[in-house]
Amino acid sequence: MREIPLDFLLTCSTNSLSEYQLRRLNEAANLKSRALEMIEDAVDREVEARLACWLRMHKDDLVKAFSSIEAPNEAMIRHWLAKHEEEILRMIPAVHPQKSIDLGNGEPRQLAANASAVDRGPSDTNHLG
Numbered sequence: 001m002r003e004i005p006l007d008f009l010l011t012c013s014t015n016s017l018s019e020y021q022l023r024r025l026n027e028a029a030n031l032k033s034r035a036l037e038m039i040e041d042a043v044d045r046e047v048e049a050r051l052a053c054w055l056r057m058h059k060d061d062l063v064k065a066f067s068s069i070e071a072p073n074e075a076m077i078r079h080w081l082a083k084h085e086e087e088i089l090r091m092i093p094a095v096h097p098q099k100s101i102d103l104g105n106g107e108p109r110q111l112a113a114n115a116s117a118v119d120r121g122p123s124d125t126n127h128l129g
Contacts, residue, residue: 050091 009017055062065080081088 051088054088054091 009020012020062080066076
């Protein structure tokens with residue numbers, strides 16, 4: 001924790017106190033903004049990791065589903081994602097309630113803020129093969 005300059009605060013003018021207060025409020029707001037950006041980045045990385053885990057567990061199903069097709073087009077992938085939407089959403093952590101994700105139906109879904117760790121799917125390292 002930073003040392004508070006009590007000598008200065010007790011002896012400075014009202015204008016100086018006001019300036020000090022505004023500077024500290026500005027610094028606090030900047031720190032909060034940077035912290036929020038870091039949290040959002042961490043949530044994004046967690047989503048990417050969980051998606052990779054889910055894809056790793058279902059890769060064979062995906063390959064089998066698309067094996068009769070030379071190259072899946074975007075519509076087919078979006079259809080498959082929409083079909084498995086609930087399962088995918090359960091795996092995404094609900095750390096940031098403002099986050100939403102588009103799973104192929106063109107309508108972004110708000111991530112559930114009340115999903116438990118169990119609802120979100122596996123998160124331990126045993127699934128990271």
